[in-house]
Amino acid sequence: MGNKNKTISFRVNEDAFEALQAIAEERDISLSAVFRDYVDRLVEHDGQVEVVPEDELEARTGGAGADEEISFPPTVEVPKRFIREHERLELEAEHLREQLDEYKGYVNDLQDRLEDEEDEVLLLDELDDEDESYQLR
Numbered sequence: 001m002g003n004k005n006k007t008i009s010f011r012v013n014e015d016a017f018e019a020l021q022a023i024a025e026e027r028d029i030s031l032s033a034v035f036r037d038y039v040d041r042l043v044e045h046d047g048q049v050e051v052v053p054e055d056e057l058e059a060r061t062g063g064a065g066a067d068e069e070i071s072f073p074p075t076v077e078v079p080k081r082f083i084r085e086h087e088r089l090e091l092e093a094e095h096l097r098e099q100l101d102e103y104k105g106y107v108n109d110l111q112d113r114l115e116d117e118e119d120e121v122l123l124l125d126e127l128d129d130e131d132e133s134y135q136l137r
Contacts, residue, residue: 020034
């Protein structure tokens, strides 16, 4: 199967259209080529593309020369120990959520028993002897 080209159409206001035409004329390319270039970059960078004027781009990059390649979005190298610590914390958070759900179930059970037996006194020692077991960690 070949790579088939698809057509995309959309509407822009007149000012935006004139600005796009000016960009195309400045680069000596067709208006369609402007959009194809934008779409190619959008796909290449997984939808994280920002269109900025060239003078603003130079200000953002600190006047990077033509020799330096500017990548968008900017990337940061993260140490493996940070990733491992993040994963450990996620597992711990999941475990704590499970414990919280367990505690909530225990409290709800106690509240239901209190509502059913308003005049009676519930002793915690008696709760331990019953069939349902709850483990507090």
